[in-house]
Amino acid sequence: MSSKPDKIVVALVGQPNSGKSTIFNMLTGARQHIANYPGVTVEKKSGFFHQDGICIEPVDLPGTYSLTSYTEEERIARDFLLTESPSVVVDVMDASNLERSLYLLFQVAEMGIPIVVNLNMMDVAEKRGYKINTERLSHQLGVSVISTVGNKGRGKDKLKQAILESSKKVDAVPFHISYGDALEPILNSLEKRLSEDSGLSQRYPLRWLAVKLMENDEEAQRAVRRYSNENDQILAFVEEKTADFIQKHKKSPKKVIAVSRHSNAQKIIETSLLREKEFTRTLTDKIDSAVCNRFSGPVILAATIYTMYNLAIVQGYKITTYTWPLLAWSRDIVALLLPPEGFVFDPFIRSISLWVVDGTIAVLNYIPIFLILFALIAILEDTGYMARMAFILDRIFRHFGLHGQSVLPMIIGGLYVGGCAVPGVMACRAMKDEKAKMATIMIMPLMNCLAKIPFYVLMIGIFFAAYRGIAMFFIATITLIIALSIAKILNLTVLKKKLSAPFVMEMPPYHMPTVRGVLSRCLERTWLFVKKIITIVIAVSAVVYALLYLPGLSEERKIQFITQGNQAQQNFFNKIGRDNPYAGLITGDNLNKFSAYWNDYRKAKMGAGSQEAMEAIDQKFRTKDPEFFKIVKRGKYETKGRLIRDKQAKDVYNAYKELDKTRNRLRREQNEEIIIASFMGRTGRFIEPLTQWAGFNWRINIALISAFAAKENSVATLGGIYQSSSGEQKTLEERIKEKEGGWTPLHALAIMLFMAMYPPCIPTLMMIHLETASTKWMLFATFYPIVLGIIISILVFTGGNLLGLSGFQAMIAFYILALILLISMGLIRRETEFT
């Protein structure tokens, strides 16, 4: 992609913790655009500013220590520099870490793009007693060196000016360091060789390519294979020279190159940097002696995690109770625009649209949680505590193919009881180790999200009432035991080929995060998520709707339902009689209006807590429709301060109550029939021969399958299937007991364990899709929990039956079995492979 002549693209490179994002914000202000690099989850930020009337577009590349091809970030950064050919590169350096920063600069310089060196965080460096002679440094490197204090905006104009000036020096000879007498002749001859190859010389800076080939860089070799006509000869040449070199010097060229970069850096800072005093990180060290301490460390960690969990999940959910009415209101607006409800059947366009809207607002409902969580994660990253968390926990989690950083996502996802997998998956973003990250994301469905809890409570209430505490503890901890074992199994199998990163991790000095930095990051990430997810959710929920509701009822059955509905309406009108003055108000279309009014009134009443709230609702409905109001008040209402008992309104009330009950029954029955006949319903029946070994009959199968659309509804779905006939006042617990008389606690245990392994909800799947950038992994995360759940349920149910165990005994036996699995998984050692 070539940039337009009136726009200058500037790439920002720099090492992690160099304050690169701050510089990016300083340059662009609010004019930013954030997206993902194609096919990966690394964020790509770009923005623009004007300098002397010219539009300059900075692109923030991922922070990297080096430019090898080993990590995704490094590959992205270097691919951008090579293929997008920015006009200028700004290398943002931590001024107090000059030597290491130069190591990266030398590699960038070999790419032949004009460079501006930006010494950032000068104030910190000065405080530490560093004096940097920027003029001298600029002279040695042959590029402009601009000092800044990014978070205070110091040096902004100078940096902008330097960028513009450097962009004009198109033919500037890039400086490069010498790799020593042993290697330089080889590099020169290789460079000459490469220059004769037009396929390569037009695409790559040749000095860079020569160095990379001698470093045995895989991507560079791939480039040669792809673009060179004589790739075999070139690669053979490299191989031969490398072998010679190793034999002669007993060292690989790769190592010599790295060492030369460091020694060149050292030489430069010897003349440009003055250390007034030896710096020690007193404050950071003091904090770390508590934070990383054997005793206080874990306590602080637990407190931090608890605080995060509490703020994001607990408080976040509280906030959603305030934001939910907004979303519900927008749903009502959509509902108003759609064709109105029918008596028994709703128009197709209405039901599918509302279904999709429900799915979408269910996701949008998480926004407060996202905002809090993203802000907290940004704070953890910016302060430097994230690195400490990984440091403390790595030892435990590593045994299961996870990482010290896995614990935070797991807690958020519901490690103990009650979390949410959506932000849990999202919290994996900060993980650098691809393999551990994938494992963490994949076990997220096994965590106990809030939506599973009511189901557990219901089942335990019916079947394990005597051991309530133990059963709850069992279900809360068994998921962790299984999740860790699964993580290890995945690690040994499907994730075997994923790249694992070395742990080698910088422990940066503690740092006070800025409000602006935290806020902008949390808003950016939330926006990115919302933007992406909406379209996918719409598509997926429409598909799920089709699977659950198509092909629908036969014409014949449909007519039967409609006839029954008409019959009920006829009875209703007969009951209230022609003479009733209200009859005229609720005939024809008005009956639908009244239904809506009736339902709204009941819903509003149910939500009202206090006497005042009740009265306010009454007032509202009275103004909305005074006549309907008389009916819903059963004929008891006040007019001009007088209490009226309106017998005719009361009759209508009683008759309508009967009609409403019939209507709801018909709607529920047709809904159930449709689901049973649907693709998912037929699947439920079809798999009964298998699931019977797990103790599930087809009714349970359907309830479990349809819960896929929203796990929160699993109890409601069961409620629908085990509906009470003609308004008996029985609890769902009693109804299930009654209808499934043969059920034992063993059945319940099997179904609870299946629920614990239940596949993730649609928003979580979308999040997995977003974070793994792969449909394949999303599908895997959907289907493996089903298989796992079936296997476990069959094991428990059939195994328990064969051994004659009671539900409680089976629970204990399964727990012990899972623990044994966990321990043996932890003991399997596998040498980590990195390539």
Next chain:
Amino acid sequence: MTLDEVTPDQECEVIDVITEDVIGQRLLDMGFIPGVRVRAVRNAPLVDPVEFLLKGYHISLRHSEAKKIEVKLL
């Protein structure tokens, strides 16, 4: 000896990085090159990983990674 054997507050000098794979490259990138002085700062609460100080910055390594660095005590 190798770096994993260095205990907190001991200081050593790097002799060589004895692997060529990703870990080796990463260690070289982070400045573990011959002649550099490294001090072990502290162990994690469960002993592994270990925090090291070199050239004014702190890096934590697992024992398995520190094993790849040959050092001599100072």
